[in-house]
Amino acid sequence: MVAKVELKTSPHLRSAPSVDQIMRNVVYALLPIVAFAIYQFGLSVLVLTITVVASCLGTERLFNWLSGKPNTLSDWSAVITGLLLALTLPPAFPLWMGAVAGFTAIAIGKALFGGLGFNVFNPALVGRAFVQAAFPVAISTWTPAFAPGRFMEFIPSTLALPFMKPPAVDDWIATQAVDTFTGATPLAQWKFDGEIVDSWSLFSGMTTGSSGETSALLILACGAYLALRRMMNWQIPAAMLLGAALTALPFWLYAPETYPSPVFVLFSGGLMLGAVFMASDMVASPVTPRGLWIYGLLIGFLTVVIRFWGGLPEGVMYAILLGNAASPLIESISQPRIYGQKN
Amino acid sequence: MGFFNFIRRKSFSHGIHPPDYKEETAHKPIRRLPFAPEMVIPLSQHFGAAAIPLVRPGQEVLRGEPVARADGFMSAPIHAPATGTIEDIRLMPTARGPKVESIILKAHPGASQRVLYGAELDVDTLSAEELVKAVQDTGMVGLGGAGFPTHVKLTVPPEHRVDTLVVNGCECEPYLTTDHRIMLEHTDELIRGIRIALRASGTRQAVIGIEDNKPDAIEAIRERLKPEDPIAVQEVRTKYPQGSEKLLITVLLGREVPSGGLPFQVGVVVNNVGTLAEIGRLLPKGEGLIERVVTIAGPEVKKPGNYLVPLGTPLRFILEQVGYFGDAGHLILGGPMMGTSVASLDVPITKPISGLIVLPEESANDHPDRVYPCIRCGTCVDACPVHLNPSRLGQLAARRRYETMAVEFHLNDCFECGCCSYVCPSNIPLVQYFRIAKSVNRERAA
Ligand code: SF4
Ligand code: SF4
Numbered sequence: 001m002v003a004k005v006e007l008k009t010s011p012h013l014r015s016a017p018s019v020d021q022i023m024r025n026v027v028y029a030l031l032p033i034v035a036f037a038i039y040q041f042g043l044s045v046l047v048l049t050i051t052v053v054a055s056c057l058g059t060e061r062l063f064n065w066l067s068g069k070p071n072t073l074s075d076w077s078a079v080i081t082g083l084l085l086a087l088t089l090p091p092a093f094p095l096w097m098g099a100v101a102g103f104t105a106i107a108i109g110k111a112l113f114g115g116l117g118f119n120v121f122n123p124a125l126v127g128r129a130f131v132q133a134a135f136p137v138a139i140s141t142w143t144p145a146f147a148p149g150r151f152m153e154f155i156p157s158t159l160a161l162p163f164m165k166p167p168a169v170d171d172w173i174a175t176q177a178v179d180t181f182t183g184a185t186p187l188a189q190w191k192f193d194g195e196i197v198d199s200w201s202l203f204s205g206m207t208t209g210s211s212g213e214t215s216a217l218l219i220l221a222c223g224a225y226l227a228l229r230r231m232m233n234w235q236i237p238a239a240m241l242l243g244a245a246l247t248a249l250p251f252w253l254y255a256p257e258t259y260p261s262p263v264f265v266l267f268s269g270g271l272m273l274g275a276v277f278m279a280s281d282m283v284a285s286p287v288t289p290r291g292l293w294i295y296g297l298l299i300g301f302l303t304v305v306i307r308f309w310g311g312l313p314e315g316v317m318y319a320i321l322l323g324n325a326a327s328p329l330i331e332s333i334s335q336p337r338i339y340g341q342k343n
Numbered sequence: 344m345g346f347f348n349f350i351r352r353k354s355f356s357h358g359i360h361p362p363d364y365k366e367e368t369a370h371k372p373i374r375r376l377p378f379a380p381e382m383v384i385p386l387s388q389h390f391g392a393a394a395i396p397l398v399r400p401g402q403e404v405l406r407g408e409p410v411a412r413a414d415g416f417m418s419a420p421i422h423a424p425a426t427g428t429i430e431d432i433r434l435m436p437t438a439r440g441p442k443v444e445s446i447i448l449k450a451h452p453g454a455s456q457r458v459l460y461g462a463e464l465d466v467d468t469l470s471a472e473e474l475v476k477a478v479q480d481t482g483m484v485g486l487g488g489a490g491f492p493t494h495v496k497l498t499v500p501p502e503h504r505v506d507t508l509v510v511n512g513c514e515c516e517p518y519l520t521t522d523h524r525i526m527l528e529h530t531d532e533l534i535r536g537i538r539i540a541l542r543a544s545g546t547r548q549a550v551i552g553i554e555d556n557k558p559d560a561i562e563a564i565r566e567r568l569k570p571e572d573p574i575a576v577q578e579v580r581t582k583y584p585q586g587s588e589k590l591l592i593t594v595l596l597g598r599e600v601p602s603g604g605l606p607f608q609v610g611v612v613v614n615n616v617g618t619l620a621e622i623g624r625l626l627p628k629g630e631g632l633i634e635r636v637v638t639i640a641g642p643e644v645k646k647p648g649n650y651l652v653p654l655g656t657p658l659r660f661i662l663e664q665v666g667y668f669g670d671a672g673h674l675i676l677g678g679p680m681m682g683t684s685v686a687s688l689d690v691p692i693t694k695p696i697s698g699l700i701v702l703p704e705e706s707a708n709d710h711p712d713r714v715y716p717c718i719r720c721g722t723c724v725d726a727c728p729v730h731l732n733p734s735r736l737g738q739l740a741a742r743r744r745y746e747t748m749a750v751e752f753h754l755n756d757c758f759e760c761g762c763c764s765y766v767c768p769s770n771i772p773l774v775q776y777f778r779i780a781k782s783v784n785r786e787r788a789a
Contacts, residue, residue, distance in 0.1 A: 009775045011761030012679040012702065013361055013517065019715040019768045075715060117716030117769075233721065287721035287734050336730040338753050340589065340602035 023076035029222040037211040041091035042150025044158040053082030055102025063111035084124035087212025094160035104130040185209045187269045187313040216272040223276035235292040240275040243300020274316035284324040291334035299323040354580035369520045371648040378450040382655030385443040388693040389484040391417035407460035422631030424653035425450040461630035474543035487615035490695030503607040508549040512616040513586030516678025521636040526560035536623030544612045548573040556581040584760040643701035659688035675700040715769035723763035733763035740776035
């Protein structure tokens, strides 16, 4: 026998999983949510998702090439960004705007910072924030779930030409004969009309909203899969949900007719998707055990503050972006006590 | 009872659970390896000053005869592992780094396994100082891996008061089962060694910490203890690195050794079970340390097991004796978590080497080695038993900010256990970064 000459340093054992395996599993966990969104909203969401993911992958490749780095598509992180971004967009969002969102997410949210591991913000939310500012009408145009013709035809605005005003969707909604449709998400209904949708519709995805934020139970189940496989930390989602519920609770107890219940707060809008899949983004969150809790609680708190007193019905996106920005600070104040050190 | 046991099972926080790979060797009794025709005996097999040779080329030596003497207190003598002729004294490769002055010994064909040198000692009549001296004369060093001279560990500096001897029987490294077998097969020697160490160090009580994956060893020791022995056996959880000296002290006694400090500072003396069992065996006979138990295992080894190997036996000879499969392998001395890989089969077994692990060439890592950027997953933070932030340290290391690592992030508290590298999904060689950072800092300080 000859000893292998290339020397390795200890440890000589390594545990699975590696980054690409983790990322691939996150993709698997997102697929049921994507599938449900497609089932709910039809062809438009299918094509929108494909467009956004393709745009993210293309942008990632472009920046690999520009910066002379090796191909990083195989780490799957751009796919996750694409899927998450698509899930936060309204089903009727024009495809070309989806492509812009994907480009911004990767270019500004990730590549500018130096790629995977260096991004300060969650890239998908950077893309989403950009299109929220750039296309305020399209981003708040909602269409009904379970429209009868959803698998036969596109929602007209989907195929809008770049830089053209997308056609209004009202006529199309009328043809779908969904009488009860108000054109508003449950959060907007509460915020602007003071109506509270019943909890079961919220749990099970029977309301409208962004394509992937309407089924809280499915999102929880998919998150649980990842947490059980130890591919995602459970502390951040738990802390964020707790933070949101605790912030909402006193107001609801005090004035139940003005403020929604904690259950409504948890299961409406993007809170669940945000908590399980976006706030938990490892790169933009602290690594310290106590930091995880502080960070999650902070985001939950901010979400409710924005929802209750901000101008927008939804606050998850900005809450998470603010949490991302605070992450380095949280990490530095939550360093654990080191063995043998005094403090 | 079992339930409460579960709750009370002692452990430190964090750490990892690597697969233990011990089943291949844990149940096999220790077997003796024959003498290699030529043995290589480095003069420095311990921490401290190299020993000074007492022999010249051409000289005949007996098995057990001293061939080198200790150079001062922080050093240890060396004894001939076999009867034979001194061939030469020259530089030879060793497991750790540079070549070392070594005695080359040609064993006489058919030399007897009997130890032919040594004078019986009446251990019970010796004072603490005399016991320490007798321990130094055996050439004993920490057999658990550190190679620190044992008599130094038993000598408590006058400014410290110690009360407890912690006996380390954790053996938390995967593959290794030497301590396990010694506890089973040399229980009486171990207990005798503990009694000697108690008297030599002036401690009043001893606690043996054993991981709960070795219930037979726990049972065996408890059976042999006399009621009047101030010795307790404490079961601890099976977890890596439970056998780290400082962590074990905290687990067993609730005392925390200050950063950069020694166990003395919290009133503790620590020794490993293998070391104490050897003391218990050698001291009464007045013999020197000339062989040790080594776990030889790994997927490439045909007859894995625990072998009593004469110190100085080259790896090539051992592999011929135990058989191997592939033509090339990845050789590790010590355990796979903290051991060193070796490039030469001429390297001999020395006092601190507890294992020879042969992994197949490619699967030293069982998944592709692609290194990704740190994704800040925090797994390493959750694994570090010292509660450092390896993620941050790794990022600083990549930017060569070695001083910041030491000053702000306590680099010097890292004891290179390897937990962080083990779990990192990005395959970042964190421990290697930390070693480099430490050595650069040391050079700058010098
Ligand atoms: S090698 Fe150092 S940093 Fe890594 S886990 Fe062990 S003690 Fe912590
Ligand atoms: S385990 Fe690796 S990837 Fe995860 S935080 Fe630590 S260094 Fe970064």
